Every structure is written in structure tokens, then in C-alpha cells.
Amino acid sequence: MTIIDKNADVPAPRTGDAATPLLEVRDLHVEFHTRDGVAKAVNGVNYTVSAGETLAVLGESGSGKSVTAQAIMGILDMPPGKIPHGEILFQGRDMLKMSNEERRKIRGRKIAMIFQDALSSLNPVLTVGYQLGEMFRVHQGLSKKEAKAKAIEMMDRVRIPAARERVNDYPHQFSGGMRQRIMIAMALALEPELIIADEPTTALDVTVQAQVMDLLADLQREYNMGLILITHDLGVVADVADKIAVMYAGRIVETAPVHEIYKRPAHPYTKGLLESIPRLDQKGQELYAIKGLPPNLLRIPTGCAFNPRCEMAQDICRTEVPTLHRVTEQDGSELPGRGSACHFWKETIHG
Amino acid sequence: MGRYVARRLLQMIPVFIGTTLLIFLMVYALPGDPVRALFGDKGADPTTVARIRHDLGLDQPILKQYWDYMTGIILHFDFGNQIASGRPVRDVLGEAFPVTIRLASLAFAIELVVGIALGVWAGMRAGKLADSLVLIFTLLLISVPVFVLGFIFKLVFAFQLGWMTPNVQDDTNYSQLLMPAIVLAALSLAYVARLTRTSIAENLRADYMRTAVAKGLPRRRVIGVHLMRNSMIPVVTFLGTDIGALMGGAVVTEGLFNIHGVGGTIYESILRREGTTLVGLVTVLVLVFLFTSLLVDLLYAVLDPRIRYA
Numbered sequence A: 001m002t003i004i005d006k007n008a009d010v011p012a013p014r015t016g017d018a019a020t021p022l023l024e025v026r027d028l029h030v031e032f033h034t035r036d037g038v039a040k041a042v043n044g045v046n047y048t049v050s051a052g053e054t055l056a057v058l059g060e061s062g063s064g065k066s067v068t069a070q071a072i073m074g075i076l077d078m079p080p081g082k083i084p085h086g087e088i089l090f091q092g093r094d095m096l097k098m099s100n101e102e103r104r105k106i107r108g109r110k111i112a113m114i115f116q117d118a119l120s121s122l123n124p125v126l127t128v129g130y131q132l133g134e135m136f137r138v139h140q141g142l143s144k145k146e147a148k149a150k151a152i153e154m155m156d157r158v159r160i161p162a163a164r165e166r167v168n169d170y171p172h173q174f175s176g177g178m179r180q181r182i183m184i185a186m187a188l189a190l191e192p193e194l195i196i197a198d199e200p201t202t203a204l205d206v207t208v209q210a211q212v213m214d215l216l217a218d219l220q221r222e223y224n225m226g227l228i229l230i231t232h233d234l235g236v237v238a239d240v241a242d243k244i245a246v247m248y249a250g251r252i253v254e255t256a257p258v259h260e261i262y263k264r265p266a267h268p269y270t271k272g273l274l275e276s277i278p279r280l281d282q283k284g285q286e287l288y289a290i291k292g293l294p295p296n297l298l299r300i301p302t303g304c305a306f307n308p309r310c311e312m313a314q315d316i317c318r319t320e321v322p323t324l325h326r327v328t329e330q331d332g333s334e335l336p337g338r339g340s341a342c343h344f345w346k347e348t349i350h351g
Numbered sequence B: 001m002g003r004y005v006a007r008r009l010l011q012m013i014p015v016f017i018g019t020t021l022l023i024f025l026m027v028y029a030l031p032g033d034p035v036r037a038l039f040g041d042k043g044a045d046p047t048t049v050a051r052i053r054h055d056l057g058l059d060q061p062i063l064k065q066y067w068d069y070m071t072g073i074i075l076h077f078d079f080g081n082q083i084a085s086g087r088p089v090r091d092v093l094g095e096a097f098p099v100t101i102r103l104a105s106l107a108f109a110i111e112l113v114v115g116i117a118l119g120v121w122a123g124m125r126a127g128k129l130a131d132s133l134v135l136i137f138t139l140l141l142i143s144v145p146v147f148v149l150g151f152i153f154k155l156v157f158a159f160q161l162g163w164m165t166p167n168v169q170d171d172t173n174y175s176q177l178l179m180p181a182i183v184l185a186a187l188s189l190a191y192v193a194r195l196t197r198t199s200i201a202e203n204l205r206a207d208y209m210r211t212a213v214a215k216g217l218p219r220r221r222v223i224g225v226h227l228m229r230n231s232m233i234p235v236v237t238f239l240g241t242d243i244g245a246l247m248g249g250a251v252v253t254e255g256l257f258n259i260h261g262v263g264g265t266i267y268e269s270i271l272r273r274e275g276t277t278l279v280g281l282v283t284v285l286v287l288v289f290l291f292t293s294l295l296v297d298l299l300y301a302v303l304d305p306r307i308r309y310a
């Protein structure tokens, strides 16, 4: 490989068209109307993703990460789900105002999704070749034969050995890691602009997690796609993501470029998450865990939703909802991309 | 697969022998003597009776009779003769089975089309009004006995509305067979509808359905390919096992509408102690059951690749 080749691999400037990011979620609200009441799963989420950029969305389970992703994909269960408020701009156009047919044409072709459990997410009675080829047949009108050739090509792309022999196999005949590669191949089939990966490695053995993550990161660079990587594992994101959004009770509580957050979290919840990562140098010590449980979405605490679990909580935390403050250095100089929804962010980051 | 089929075929032999022997013994145990009945009330000359019994082989030990009968069927396709008329049972079967096959296939078609349509309609709207309507309707079909249903049909459609003749006069005429076929199909139709409904409602929530939508597939493809392909597996299995039940289960319906098919002939044979006819009919039915169940198992493996027979 020559140096010139290497240069060719370098993605285009990550900001792309600076005026309009690839995806912009604005003040998104999602609620579920159930028998027990209204569960407010997403309560005003904002984030943007540009071409070639990776946004990691982090948070305990139940914090609304998947629901946000489903709202973007347009695959929410509606009812019981409802989007009472918000905008999801894709390339500048609000997808929530589009017709069903317009949205369908974006799904799979422009925005694709990788799900957590590849075994249940693939159709058990159709061959992987059929399910991969379907993308080409439906969206590009290829014949069955051409689609199968494309399917084999995609399986090669995601480094599945002996793709030609295995194209007619069924999902259950593959290992967990190989199945997730097939999901990735399916998502990448039409070279979408944006991929949403919802905990793509959580269901996998630790040994193959890294391989699958590397593959995803490689392909994302190669195609210069935007990537939303949803995870509850802070360890996964460090090498892959550009920026992080931490979610709690359906809100973004902290945003930051990836490496800064490890060094200096600006929100007590992020701090708690970081401290609960097992570390080699603390072997033998008891592992830290954020006390208490995630809030009941039917009755989210007033003020800051994190206040019952927060060690820094004051009276104001129980009455006033903190907005996402711009986080700056002690001297007031800009920290680009950083924000914290905590009344006491200064104390948290600088204290 | 080939080895599995061979093993299943071999397994059929003891099942076949067991069931036919059981039927043979039961017929033998029936009270009454068909030979004596030939003479009506007059009282027969014992030597004549003994001679006829000897000619028919009825004086042999029961197992010997069974052996002779079965070897006759298997080697010569000979089901023996009727005791009263002396007609070959083969001819009786040849008359009865085509009628029942016509009736059963019409019932099967109704069960398949209406049952699946109702089930899909309800399953896609689980928990809504349409779903409740189908559940109530099928519950009604399941709880009303066949002869009551048949009687209501006759009363309403034949006597009051005059749309059909109350009894079937020409059993090659499908429009005359329609009403009995609906009555015959009713129960299975209800089961098919309920099975389809549950299967559809369950698979609608499956992860792979969400994937299919996320792939940007058109709705008719999501439903028609991804949902149907999975939801129909248990339904097809049920339909397969039901073929035998429809053929054997037509006794009441055939009696009700005066159709001379398998059911009617079984009924008559029991009344007249026609052992040979009865055993012949049941033997063929047993074979139908055995082969449809093998077929269903093979079909199951074709529909669901996770099932592997070795």
C-alpha cells in the first residue's frame, strides 16, 4: 500500500456542509400512553450528527436511547407511542412532516439501523442471502440473481468467510458475531448516509465484541457515514466515537468531545458512570455503583430527574429543571461542544 | 431427510397393525350376529348358518381371520365381501370415498380461505373490535355441536329461504355439497382462525418485523413475506392434520344431509354388523391419517429451517 492510498482513506472534512448537519434532532419528545399512565420516555432531546462523525449515546438502560433511535428511524410503535413535540431534520428536512412513503424511501437507503440482538432481528425462516438481497431488489429493482451476487459481495465486505457457500444458510446457522456482521452488511448495503447502531455488541461474547466494533468503525470511515452508536458501555466508545451525549430519563444531561469526558466530566451522573467502570489499577476494591434506581418514567422526579440519586443535590435541584448549560473553562474560555444539564456543573468539572 | 422418511415409514407398520387389529377386535366384540340377521325373524336352520359362517371364514380364530383379511388387502387389494349383499367391499369403498373426498376438499377449501382470512383480519387488529368479533364468532362455532349447526342451516337456508335442497340429491354437484361442507368446516375453521390470529399477533411484535420495516420494505412485503411466512407455520401444520379428521369426521354431517360417503357407510355398517366393510373403511382412513401426518412433518421442516430431521 502506498502513502497516496492511505491518504485516500482519510475521510472528507468531518463537518461537511457546516450550515446543515446530516441529522439534527431538535427538542424531541416521545411518550407512551399505557394503561398505567403516560410514560415520558424522551423529554427534549437535542443532538446533531455530521457526515463521517460518530456520536455515542450513553446511559443506563431505560434512559430512552433506543426510543430516540426508533423515532429517528420512524419505527416507533404508534400507538402506544406518540411524538407530541420536536423535529428530526435529515439533510435539513423535517422527517416528522414527511409522508409515510417518503419516510420509507429514506429507511434502509439513507438511514439504516443495526439492532442489538441479531438472532431475533433477522427473519428465522429466510436465508441470509435473501434478506440481504431484498435491500437491492426492493430499493434498486435488481433481479433475484443480481441481488444474490450483491449479497455475496456484501458478505465478503463484512469479512464473513466462505460467503459464496454460506449465502443460502439461515441465521441460526451462524455464530453470534457472524450474525451481527450480516446485520451490518444489511445496514451498509445501500451505502446510507447515516447508521444507527443500537448496542451492536452487547449481545456478543467479549472476545468478538472488539472485532465487530472495529469492523463497524472501519466501514464507517470507508463510506464516510454518520454513525450514532448507542451503548451503555463507556469502555466501548473511547476508540470509536468523536463525541458523546449522555442520556438520563429521556434527556441529554451532558455532551462533550469523547476524550474530554473521561478526563473531566461536568455532570455528577457522568462522573458516576465513569467511576463504575472496572479498572485494573483498582483491582480488589469494591466497584463503585451509582446508588438507587433509574426513575419511573410515569413519575419523573421534579427538578433535576437525577436528584434522588445525586450526592451533590441541593434544594434548587428538586424544584428547577437544569437546562443544558454551556460548559467553559474556569477563566470563561470556550470549551467547544461541551454542555451539562446540572445546576452545579462548575463545581463538578472544576471543583 | 431420506433416512428420516424411511424411519417414519417403518414406524408406520406397527402403528398400522395395532390400530387395524384394535378395530378388528372391536367389530368382533359387537353384539349381534350378521349371519343370523340374514334370516330375519324366521329363525334359521343351524346347519345353514354354520355353512355360511364357514364360507365367510367366521368360524376361524379371530387372529387367523385378521391375518387372512390383512394379507388379502395387502397382497390382492381385496377387502372381502359384504355379508348381506355379497358385494365386494372394494366396490363399496370405491363409491363412498370419492363422495367424501369431494365433501372434505370443499370443506377444506372453506376452512383454509375463510379461517385464514378471519385470523389475519383479527390478528392485525389484536385487541380491537374486529378482533373481539372474530373471537366471539369462533367461540360460537366451537361451542355449538355440529348437528345443531347443521339443523339450523337446514331450517334457515333450505326450509325458510329455499336456497338449497335440505338433502343432497346429487353428490357430484358442488353447489348442493356447499351447505354440508360449510357445516363440516365450521369447527376447524374456528380453530384455524384462532390459531392464525394468535400467530399473526405474536409475530407482529417480533424483532425481525421491526427490522423489515427499518429496511424500508413496502408494507405489503413486510406483511406478505416476513409476517406471513412465519405466522403460517403452525397453521399449515394444523391444516395438514385436519385432512384426515375432515374425512373421518363427516359421519354426523353426512348422516344429517343424507350423503352416502365414508361417514354414512360407516354408520350403516355399524348398524348392520358389516364387519368387513367397517374394517375396510377404517383401514383406509388410518392410512390417510398416517400419510398426512408424515406429510405435515415434512412440510414443517420445509417451512421452518430450524427444524432438522436426521
Ligand SMILES: Nc1ncnc2c1ncn2[C@@H]1O[C@H](COP(=O)(O)OP(=O)(O)O)[C@@H](O)[C@H]1O
Pocket (backbone or CB within 6 Å): A032, A034, A039, A041, A059, A060, A061, A062, A063, A064, A065, A066, A067, A068, A077, A080, A081, A297
Ligand atoms: N413499545 C413501548 N411501549 C411502552 N413503553 C415503551 C415502549 N418502548 C419503550 N418504552 C418505554 O421507554 C423507556 C425507554 O426505553 P428505551 O429507549 O428502550 O431505553 P434504553 O435507553 O435502554 O434503550 C422504557 O423504560 C419503557 O418504559
Ligand code: SF4
Pocket (backbone or CB within 6 Å): A267, A268, A269, A304, A305, A306, A307, A308, A310, A311, A312, A313, A314, A317, A322, A341, A342, A343, A344, A345
Ligand atoms: S442538578 Fe442537582 S441533582 Fe441534578 S445532577 Fe446537578 S447537582 Fe445533581
Ligand SMILES: [Mg+2]
Pocket (backbone or CB within 6 Å): A062, A065, A066, A067, A198
Ligand atoms: Mg435500548
